[in-house]
Amino acid sequence: MKKAGILGGGQLGRMLLQAAANYPVETFVMENDAQCPAAHLCHHFTKGDISNFDDVYNFGKDLDVLTIEIESVNEEALEKLEKEGIKVYPSPGALRVIKNKILQKQFYKENGIPTSNFIVTQNIEDIRSNASFLPAVNKIGMGGYDGKGVQVIKTSADIEKGFDAPGVLEKMVSIKKEIAIIVAVSNSGQTVLYPPVDMVFDPMLNLLDYQISPADIPEKTLWKAEAIALKVVKGLQSAGLFAVELFIDINDEVLVNETAPRVHNSGHHSIEANYSSQFDMLWRVMLDYPLGNTKHILPAAIVNIVGSDGQSGNAYYEGLPEVLKMDNVFVHLYGKRTTKPGRKMGHVTILSNEKQELIHKANLIKRTLKVVSK
Numbered sequence: 001m002k003k004a005g006i007l008g009g010g011q012l013g014r015m016l017l018q019a020a021a022n023y024p025v026e027t028f029v030m031e032n033d034a035q036c037p038a039a040h041l042c043h044h045f046t047k048g049d050i051s052n053f054d055d056v057y058n059f060g061k062d063l064d065v066l067t068i069e070i071e072s073v074n075e076e077a078l079e080k081l082e083k084e085g086i087k088v089y090p091s092p093g094a095l096r097v098i099k100n101k102i103l104q105k106q107f108y109k110e111n112g113i114p115t116s117n118f119i120v121t122q123n124i125e126d127i128r129s130n131a132s133f134l135p136a137v138n139k140i141g142m143g144g145y146d147g148k149g150v151q152v153i154k155t156s157a158d159i160e161k162g163f164d165a166p167g168v169l170e171k172m173v174s175i176k177k178e179i180a181i182i183v184a185v186s187n188s189g190q191t192v193l194y195p196p197v198d199m200v201f202d203p204m205l206n207l208l209d210y211q212i213s214p215a216d217i218p219e220k221t222l223w224k225a226e227a228i229a230l231k232v233v234k235g236l237q238s239a240g241l242f243a244v245e246l247f248i249d250i251n252d253e254v255l256v257n258e259t260a261p262r263v264h265n266s267g268h269h270s271i272e273a274n275y276s277s278q279f280d281m282l283w284r285v286m287l288d289y290p291l292g293n294t295k296h297i298l299p300a301a302i303v304n305i306v307g308s309d310g311q312s313g314n315a316y317y318e319g320l321p322e323v324l325k326m327d328n329v330f331v332h333l334y335g336k337r338t339t340k341p342g343r344k345m346g347h348v349t350i351l352s353n354e355k356q357e358l359i360h361k362a363n364l365i366k367r368t369l370k371v372v373s374k
């Protein structure tokens with residue numbers, strides 16, 4: 001039986017392990033918190049720092065395959081492990097490019113992949129001397145996550161909000177829609193694409209609010225988006241699973257926002273809504289089995305369950321029985337003991353052929369299910 005490791009033990013790791021239960025694989029997880037969502041679902045848990053060279057190297061050296069559930073891992077250790085014959089998904093080279101927003105944007109440009117214009121800035125002073133580039137979005141090069149490394153700078157008055165660290169200043173896109181396409185790449189370079197997902201954001205939290213799949217876009221836009229997503233993964237030259245986030249602007253141009261080299265929030269519905277889920281698919285890639293069927297069984301919506309405002313401490317789920325009573329509604333809790341405002345605690349998938357029903361139930365669930373502390 002192959003030994004497979006996951007760096008990071010959050011909800012993505014947890015859902016990967018749920019899918020792993022169907023495969024002949026022995027699972028290992030490393031994370032610095034022994035109470036993390038994935039800790040109790042793997043065969044072997046190691047407490048360690050995924051950003052530390054020695055911890056990652058020692059964790060990986062006796063495994064057959066390794067993957068990540070978050071980008072902030074030590075890629076030097078992954079490079080050494082790859083050289084020693086351990087299969088790493090995504091390849092450390094692809095991870096290095098994606099991890100740094102500066103390198104990621106330069107990669108799009110060099111590969112002729114449409115993305116918003118940008119300049120590289122080292123600090124706030126640099127932003128100030130490029131004020132003619134505004135309105136723009138400043139993104140920190142390293143370490144941004146869940147909207148925390150993104151700052152909108154509309155006018156010179158906002159420049160102080162920028163990052164005093166290396167990053168990119170991207171032209172503000174007039175966004176009509178944000179979509180995401182997940183692509184899987186096998187070891188032999190075969191690719192499969194999932195239907196695109198419409199992402200609807202909460203402007204206050206800057207976190208994914210709810211999403212609908214398949215996205216409601218014209219066929220021509222779909223073809224453009226699929227061609228761009230494929231170009232991204234071909235350019236990265238790595239097997240694995242990738243989520244390409246795209247903007248459709250008001251002129252129907254399709255631009256890449258960013259790529260995640262791992263299972264992604266925009267693919268959670270695939271557990272129930274698609275023949276092969278994104279988690280199932282990554283195991284097929286990692287264990288060198290045939291790729292699965294990405295087609296959707298029914299259209300789906302995902303609602304994130306996040307910690308309510310003003311509630312911090314042990315987590316309780318108000319309204320859970322009411323939601324569990326609903327037809328074609330699937331609740332996933334991530335097993336986090338404590339809640340805080342905006343913390344991702346779970347998600348709910350809704351299936352229906354009727355878009356109106358998806359939206360209606362999504363809103364009902366958002367009103368009914370609350371994460372509180374007592």
Ligand code: ADP
Pocket residue numbers: 116137139144145146147148149150170171172173174175178201245257258
């Ligand atoms: P994160 O990786 O933290 O999720 P993103 O790069 O995806 O950050 O940006 C978060 C959100 O900010 C995007 O979903 C989008 O709504 C907005 N945004 C990002 N870049 C631009 C841009 N160039 N123009 C307009 N809005 C943007």
